[in-house]
Amino acid sequence: MNSDTILIIDSIRKSFVRNIVNIRGKDEDEKFYVLEDIDLILPAGKITALIGGNGTGKTTLFNIISGFFKADEGKIEFKPNGSLIELTNLSAYKRAQLGIGRMFQDNHIFQNMTVLENMLVADENFFGERPFQSIIYYRKNNNVEKERIEKAEKIFIDLFGEDNPFLNMKNEKAKNLSYGQQRLLGLARLLMGNYKLLLLDEPTSGVNPVIIEKIKAIINYFVENKNMTVFLIEHNMKFVLDVADFCHFMSKGIIAVSGTPEDIIGNPDVRKTYLGI
Amino acid sequence: MINIYIILTTSTNLLVGMTNLLSLGQAALYGIGAYLAVLAMMVLNLSFIPTLIFVIIGTSLLSLLIAYPSLRLRGDYFVLATLGFQLIVFTILYNWVDVTRGPYGIPGIPSPILFGDIVITGIIPYLILSSILAVGVVSLFFKLIYSPFGRALKAVRDDELSAEAIGRNVTALKIWAFVVSSGFIGISGLLYASYVSYIDPTSFNLDEAIFILSAVIIGGTGNIKGPIIGAVFVVILPELLRFVGLPDSVAANLRQIIYGLMIIILMRLRPQGLAGEYALR
Ligand SMILES: Nc1ncnc2c1ncn2[C@@H]1O[C@H](COP(=O)(O)OP(=O)(O)O)[C@@H](O)[C@H]1O
Ligand SMILES: [Mg+2]
Numbered sequence: 001m002n003s004d005t006i007l008i009i010d011s012i013r014k015s016f017v018r019n020i021v022n023i024r025g026k027d028e029d030e031k032f033y034v035l036e037d038i039d040l041i042l043p044a045g046k047i048t049a050l051i052g053g054n055g056t057g058k059t060t061l062f063n064i065i066s067g068f069f070k071a072d073e074g075k076i077e078f079k080p081n082g083s084l085i086e087l088t089n090l091s092a093y094k095r096a097q098l099g100i101g102r103m104f105q106d107n108h109i110f111q112n113m114t115v116l117e118n119m120l121v122a123d124e125n126f127f128g129e130r131p132f133q134s135i136i137y138y139r140k141n142n143n144v145e146k147e148r149i150e151k152a153e154k155i156f157i158d159l160f161g162e163d164n165p166f167l168n169m170k171n172e173k174a175k176n177l178s179y180g181q182q183r184l185l186g187l188a189r190l191l192m193g194n195y196k197l198l199l200l201d202e203p204t205s206g207v208n209p210v211i212i213e214k215i216k217a218i219i220n221y222f223v224e225n226k227n228m229t230v231f232l233i234e235h236n237m238k239f240v241l242d243v244a245d246f247c248h249f250m251s252k253g254i255i256a257v258s259g260t261p262e263d264i265i266g267n268p269d270v271r272k273t274y275l276g277i
Numbered sequence: 278m279i280n281i282y283i284i285l286t287t288s289t290n291l292l293v294g295m296t297n298l299l300s301l302g303q304a305a306l307y308g309i310g311a312y313l314a315v316l317a318m319m320v321l322n323l324s325f326i327p328t329l330i331f332v333i334i335g336t337s338l339l340s341l342l343i344a345y346p347s348l349r350l351r352g353d354y355f356v357l358a359t360l361g362f363q364l365i366v367f368t369i370l371y372n373w374v375d376v377t378r379g380p381y382g383i384p385g386i387p388s389p390i391l392f393g394d395i396v397i398t399g400i401i402p403y404l405i406l407s408s409i410l411a412v413g414v415v416s417l418f419f420k421l422i423y424s425p426f427g428r429a430l431k432a433v434r435d436d437e438l439s440a441e442a443i444g445r446n447v448t449a450l451k452i453w454a455f456v457v458s459s460g461f462i463g464i465s466g467l468l469y470a471s472y473v474s475y476i477d478p479t480s481f482n483l484d485e486a487i488f489i490l491s492a493v494i495i496g497g498t499g500n501i502k503g504p505i506i507g508a509v510f511v512v513i514l515p516e517l518l519r520f521v522g523l524p525d526s527v528a529a530n531l532r533q534i535i536y537g538l539m540i541i542i543l544m545r546l547r548p549q550g551l552a553g554e555y556a557l558r
Contacts, residue, residue: 066442096444104442110435112499112555113428120425121432122443128425129450131457135420145425193443 005079006044006197006229007065011037012074014060034060036253038074042197047223047230049240049261052250053274058233059105061250062199065231066102067092080196101195101228105202107182109174109189116170118185119152120145122192155191159218160184180211187218191226198222200232204239212239219243237265237275249274279512280407281465281472284414286493286504288461293490294498294555295422296454297434302343302359303489305366306459308481310336310466312370315383315476325389325397329467336463337456344455348448351437363486370478382477389471397471407468414461419501421457430454431499434555491536495543497553506552511536 014035022028034057042048050058063069065076067090076087080099087095096102110118127144128134134141156166165181166188177185183203190198203219204212220243222228234240240247240261247264249257251274257267264270285307292298313335317328347358370377377383389397389406397406421427432440433447441447470476488511496507514535518528548556 068438092441093444093446096442102442104438108436108439110432110439112435113431117428117431121428129429129445131421131426131453134424134426135417141425189443
């Protein structure tokens with residue numbers, strides 16, 4: 001383990017229970033392992049991609065890192081600023097507060113809140129979120145709110161330029177944005193927090209090539225301008241080749257092949273079992 | 278009565294419209310408020326302002342009993358837990374005769390006494406007092422739902438998973454919403470007890486809980502005006518039916534049917550209610 005490591009995934013195993021009809025025609029619960037034994041080290045300040053067939057457990061691994069699922073065995077350690085933190089017993093919101101940001105496979109933005117509210121609610125500063133805090137500390141609350149709004153607007157301008165749909169639609173409900181715009185809002189929202197590591201689950205799925213280019217630029221911005229580390233699940237191999245520094249191929253519950261994206265694409269096993277070429 | 282219902286629906290909106298928590302226990306909390314008010318006024322001999330504070334704090338604290346265990350449950354299980362709470366509270370109020378006098382009820386509840394010597398009796402002074410409280414509660418909730426707290430609740434309502442992913446403690450936010458909402462529902466219990474000067478458990482049964490929820494759903498959720506319109510509607514409708522000359526027995530049934538139809542039609546055509554912002558799914 002060297003000093004540039006941000007996340008250590010150590011022998012993670014995870015099973016689910018599925019209900020099957022057994023040979024005698026009776027219902028039976030069967031335990032099956034999605035993750036057999038995952039070992040992985042994420043280098044800080046880099047972009048690492050995770051690829052693998054549908055249903056191989058990539059999202060499950062992300063859910064274990066962010067604390068939405070509990071692993072059966074193994075541990076995950078996070079090293080946001082020098083010291084190692086064991087995550088196993090921390091709940092999801094605490095891991096987020098420690099600096100692990102997450103974007104889900106479907107956009108999961110707050111549909112019935114405005115575009116701006118989607119940003120403000122994700123601020124790293126929680127002031128005013130206890131019932132009467134904003135009433136008792138009226139002036140401080142106003143100042144914090146003003147800072148939040150400035151921060152959000154600056155993020156929009158930095159990412160999308162002076163004239164952008166997010167500023168123009170900031171007081172409209174987020175569900176009025178197009179699917180691709182919602183994806184971009186989800187990414188922009190990550191800049192409101194104080195994240196060191198971002199987990200992005202299929203950021204390019206279901207959006208058009210123009211948006212994909214924007215997403216590429218934003219991910220590079222996260223790493224180059226904000227010193228974040230990005231771990232992403234991706235099916236689009238061209239995208240992986242363009243953005244990722246490292247790539248891991250997951251198959252049958254383990255990390256089967258690791259290397260640079262070029263190594264992975266060139267690997268005969270990956271070509272046969274995943275890329276189909 | 279209208280002010281009592283405005284407080285009930287405005288407080289309930291914090292759960293239903295802001296946090297997506299459908300509670301069937303609102304009448305139980307209303308009842309707890311009323312019985313605590315009786316305790317404060319008739320046993321502890323407190324005057325109005327201390328009674329008010331006692332009721333708000335007491336109802337909030339008792340609501341923790343249900344909030345803490347049930348808010349860890351998701352979706353429908355939470356609704357069932359609040360239903361259980363409603364039934365248990367009713368049963369206690371009904372059967373703990375030594376303390377609550379059960380079905381005999383408690384008569385002779387005194388009128389509110391302000392500042393030592395101003396006794397609020399009669400319709401007009403009472404209307405003024407209850408209006409002041411209703412306006413106070415509504416403005417407080419106005420502040421709350423447009424504060425960062427309200428915004429965080431809306432995030433929980435829209436997407437619990439994302440709310441957690443941005444570092445928000447979803448369970449804690451729900452508990453806060455429940456406790457704050459309950460504290461203010463206690464005020465309606467106090468107003469009711471001192472207004473009708475007699476309470477018994479039947480005013481706080483499951484029918485009443487459903488009635489409160491109906492008012493909120495009809496008026497609409499997620500903003501301030503929806504619940505107020507709901508409260509006005511459910512209080513005015515019976516008067517209206519009486520005004521058109523229907524005999525009471527017919528009017529009572531017709532009223533229920535109208536509420537039921539309203540909810541069905543609104544859910545189809547306008548799921549955010551008459552004046553609400555948030556569409557219940
Ligand atoms: N909550 C769950 N309960 C039961 N099975 C699950 C659950 N989540 C995922 N699975 C199963 O785990 C496997 C891997 O799913 P997932 O991690 O979403 O795959 P991927 O993201 O690689 O496409 C699938 O077979 C899926 O059915
Ligand atoms: Mg997946």
